[in-house]
Amino acid sequence: xxxxxxxxxxxxxxxxxxxxxxxxxxxxxxxxxxxxxxxxxxxxxxxxxxxxxxxxxxxxxxxxxxxxxxxxxxxxxxxxxxxxxxxxxxxxxxxxxxxxxxxxxxxxxxxxxxxxxxxxxxxxxxxxxxxxxxxxxxxxxxxxxxxxxxxxxxxxxxxxxxxxxxxxxxxxxxxxxxxxxxxxxxxxxxx
Amino acid sequence: xxxxxxxxxxxxxxxxxxxxxxxxxxxxxxxxxxxxxxxxxxxxxxxxxxxxxxxxxxxxxxxxxxxxxxxxxxxxxxxxxxxxxxxxxxxxxxxxxxxxxxxxxxxxxxxxxxxxxxxxxxxxxxxxxxxxxxxxxxxxxxxxxxxxxxxxxxxxxxxxxxxxxxxxxxxxxxxxxxxxxxxxxxxxxxxxxxxxxxxxxxxxxxxxxxxxxxxxxxxx
Numbered sequence: 001x002x003x004x005x006x007x008x009x010x011x012x013x014x015x016x017x018x019x020x021x022x023x024x025x026x027x028x029x030x031x032x033x034x035x036x037x038x039x040x041x042x043x044x045x046x047x048x049x050x051x052x053x054x055x056x057x058x059x060x061x062x063x064x065x066x067x068x069x070x071x072x073x074x075x076x077x078x079x080x081x082x083x084x085x086x087x088x089x090x091x092x093x094x095x096x097x098x099x100x101x102x103x104x105x106x107x108x109x110x111x112x113x114x115x116x117x118x119x120x121x122x123x124x125x126x127x128x129x130x131x132x133x134x135x136x137x138x139x140x141x142x143x144x145x146x147x148x149x150x151x152x153x154x155x156x157x158x159x160x161x162x163x164x165x166x167x168x169x170x171x172x173x174x175x176x177x178x179x180x181x182x183x184x185x186x187x188x189x190x191x
Numbered sequence: 192x193x194x195x196x197x198x199x200x201x202x203x204x205x206x207x208x209x210x211x212x213x214x215x216x217x218x219x220x221x222x223x224x225x226x227x228x229x230x231x232x233x234x235x236x237x238x239x240x241x242x243x244x245x246x247x248x249x250x251x252x253x254x255x256x257x258x259x260x261x262x263x264x265x266x267x268x269x270x271x272x273x274x275x276x277x278x279x280x281x282x283x284x285x286x287x288x289x290x291x292x293x294x295x296x297x298x299x300x301x302x303x304x305x306x307x308x309x310x311x312x313x314x315x316x317x318x319x320x321x322x323x324x325x326x327x328x329x330x331x332x333x334x335x336x337x338x339x340x341x342x343x344x345x346x347x348x349x350x351x352x353x354x355x356x357x358x359x360x361x362x363x364x365x366x367x368x369x370x371x372x373x374x375x376x377x378x379x380x381x382x383x384x385x386x387x388x389x390x391x392x393x394x395x396x397x398x399x400x401x402x403x404x405x406x407x408x409x410x411x
Contacts (some may be wrong), residue, residue, distance in 0.1 A: 006283035015291035021300035071310035093199035147401035
């Protein structure tokens with residue numbers, strides 16, 4: 001694949017269809033700049049600011065956009081609220097649709113056949129693969145991203161975090177907790 | 192198409208195996224495959240629905256044996272060749288051999304962030320009204336187009352409830368064939384686990400899909 005991708009890049013550059021510097025900029029952007037820290041900031045704000053939280057669940061695109069996140073794979077965003085009674089999970093069975101704007105590029109497992117095939121049929125089994133156990137009567141809502149709408153889960157705020165600043169809370173919000181395959185970290189996990 | 196990409200509910204792929212501290216890209220060639228695909232969107236003149244079809248439109252044996260970015264790269268090569276932007280002999284030679292075709296636009300480095308920030312919004316204006324409203328019972332149609340569709344097999348024929356009216360959006364089934372955007376009303380429809388999977392289904396689970404109006408009929 002090294003040779004084939006390099007060869008195609010050479011051809012496309014020689015034809016003037018692409019510019020090398022734009023290629024480099026795209027790679028740099030998604031390797032270093034756009035990532036789950038964006039979504040973590042959204043969650044931390046939702047945990048501390050009730051007005052923002054309400055706005056976020058009513059109009060995810062606008063609320064998240066107000067923090068400067070949006071655009072490609074983030075033009076239409078919906079935030080899903082985890083509660084003690086409802087746990088949300090996001091999947092794209094047909095390909096790999098994922099909220100790049102707030103989470104960056106998806107992990108390989110999200111794009112692979114095991115997750116794409118099983119989450120809609122056996123969400124509890126998939127959660128077990130992540131070491132996550134939910135109470136038997138928790139309702140699980142799985143959201144298959146079949147359109148350009150992109151979903152992010154807002155995990156529940158962990159106990160023992162009263163008075164924490166947004167900056168400190170951001171450290172508790174994991175990428176997996178915003179997909180629905182994990183929970184936010186607890187304070188003791190940070191130590 | 193009823194192809195290898197329509198994975199919802201299939202068995203046999205084994206457990207989900209998350210990789211600890213996984214890098215964004217596993218190899219330099221993956222970075223190239225990713226960036227070349229994005230950069231060629233504008234000059235290539237294809238839409239995202241066409242690129243999704245180019246990825247999924249292959250034999251199951253092929254699709255399931257290729258890695259994620261191998262599929263992206265194969266689809267990119269195919270779309271470039273379909274539009275005569277590159278040729279087979281050029282791929283073999285690893286160099287341009289023929290005059291380039293005129294392209295609508297080329298992505299300049301200074302435009303990258305602007306283009307990414309604009310993204311690809313799919314909502315379109317309309318004077319029409321949605322046929323369904325939240326709470327309506329709807330049945331997903333048993334459609335089986337050989338071309339691109341976003342209605343997975345596991346919901347077809349099943350009855351669900353409209354959760355919300357999303358908006359009026361570009362219709363991928365049409366857009367992917369080059370027949371135009373033909374936007375329709377789009378809905379989130381929720382199905383009970385037992386409805387989808389029968390008595391083996393998890394009674395505490397619900398699955399939703401985002402379905403265009405032509406995927407649905409009233410079920411009340």
